[in-house]
Amino acid sequence: MNKALDNEFYQLLHELQSVDFVLVELNLYLDTHPMDANAIQQYNHYAQLRQKIAQLYESKYGPLQNFGQSYSSTPWCWNDAPWPWQV
Amino acid sequence: MWVYEKKLQYPVRVSKCDPRMAKYLMEQYGGADGELAAALRYLNQRYTIPDKVIGLLTDIGTEEFAHLEMIATMIYKLTKDATPEQLREVGLGDHYVAHDSALFYQNAAGVPWTAAYIQAKGDPIADLYEDIAAEEKARATYQWLIDITDDVDLQDSLKFLREREIIHSLRFREAVEILKEKRDEKIFY
Amino acid sequence: MNDQMRYYKPFISPLDPCPPIRVKSYSTPPQLFIPFQPPNLPQFTPYEALKYGTLWPALYSPYPYGHKYVRQEEGDA
Numbered sequence: 001m002n003k004a005l006d007n008e009f010y011q012l013l014h015e016l017q018s019v020d021f022v023l024v025e026l027n028l029y030l031d032t033h034p035m036d037a038n039a040i041q042q043y044n045h046y047a048q049l050r051q052k053i054a055q056l057y058e059s060k061y062g063p064l065q066n067f068g069q070s071y072s073s074t075p076w077c078w079n080d081a082p083w084p085w086q087v
Numbered sequence: 088m089w090v091y092e093k094k095l096q097y098p099v100r101v102s103k104c105d106p107r108m109a110k111y112l113m114e115q116y117g118g119a120d121g122e123l124a125a126a127l128r129y130l131n132q133r134y135t136i137p138d139k140v141i142g143l144l145t146d147i148g149t150e151e152f153a154h155l156e157m158i159a160t161m162i163y164k165l166t167k168d169a170t171p172e173q174l175r176e177v178g179l180g181d182h183y184v185a186h187d188s189a190l191f192y193q194n195a196a197g198v199p200w201t202a203a204y205i206q207a208k209g210d211p212i213a214d215l216y217e218d219i220a221a222e223e224k225a226r227a228t229y230q231w232l233i234d235i236t237d238d239v240d241l242q243d244s245l246k247f248l249r250e251r252e253i254i255h256s257l258r259f260r261e262a263v264e265i266l267k268e269k270r271d272e273k274i275f276y
Numbered sequence: 277m278n279d280q281m282r283y284y285k286p287f288i289s290p291l292d293p294c295p296p297i298r299v300k301s302y303s304t305p306p307q308l309f310i311p312f313q314p315p316n317l318p319q320f321t322p323y324e325a326l327k328y329g330t331l332w333p334a335l336y337s338p339y340p341y342g343h344k345y346v347r348q349e350e351g352d353a
Contacts, residue, residue: 014323016094018325025254029258031146031258032143033313064092084093085099085164246339249339250328253306253330260311264312
């Protein structure tokens with residue numbers, strides 16, 4: 001099964017990767033700076049933004065996560081290509 | 088437990104079929120200072136380190152698996168459609184007869200990964216200093232990988248991975264500072 | 277961000293077989309000079325952060341940076 005990988009796919013993926021990367025950076029920072037309220041506020045803000053972008057991405061290109069963290073359409077679409085190393 | 092996310096942490100592009108570079112990249116796949124060793128090192132040390140830094144080891148260990156997947160993607164793309172002859176020309180003939188084009192946890196010289204690459208001493212300072220050293224060695228390996236290829240797309244992803252080693256090193260250094268503090272003396276900002 | 281390289285001049289023997297490298301270098305990235313990251317450092321935008329591999333410009337380390345080494349024929353003065 002081959003899904004068309006258009007520009008929009010790469011753009012949306014890039015947006016998701018950017019926001020998720022900010023969250024990784026803030027997460028590691030907060031692991032050693034647990035009292036930094038500004039950073040916590042920023043982390044929560046980006047966590048919300050992340051949900052919105054992930055929802056949009058999943059509605060177009062299928063589930064991002066397994067084990068019930070994402071919804072599936074019928075038929076079961078978790079198995080669908082492309083996988084991350086194939087795009 | 089862990090949940091898989093069906094995307095790379097950072098885009099991986101390669102601009103040419105280059106199985107020789109795939110061979111060199113195996114250093115960061117199954118080598119002593121590679122991403123597999125890093126992930127397993129940190130996630131294993133978690134069980135015997137003070138609670139204050141378990142979160143950091145968990146998160147960095149998890150990020151290392153994302154880096155392992157990026158390295159795998161590079162090797163996959165660089166060897167995807169290579170012929171046995173092409174693999175043989177770049178010294179991957181012995182890899183081909185044992186694995187076809189399957190990935191395998193070995194270093195650039197074909198030495199299989201071993202748990203002897205990683206340490207768990209049970210002493211928090213000794214373990215964190217090992218982690219800092221591991222990050223600096225991985226940073227150096229990324230430098231030499233960047234030096235040895237002229238593929239600018241590949242260099243781009245390798246530069247990202249080199250910078251991550253720097254951030255991880257800083258966080259482990261901060262973890263040492265946290266553990267040096269006497270109880271209830273806050274150095275947190 | 278600037279000047280993250282250090283340089284040294286290795287001893288050169290007249291019997292060295294390869295054209296000598298007169299000046300060698302190594303990296304000294306920002307984490308060596310920041311024992312504990314201070315709060316509220318200026319940040320990259322999310323797209324920039326992903327591109328540079330860190331959220332904070334103060335922690336960014338460019339590579340390659342400057343000359344890795346200077347060989348005899350280039351640097352002889």
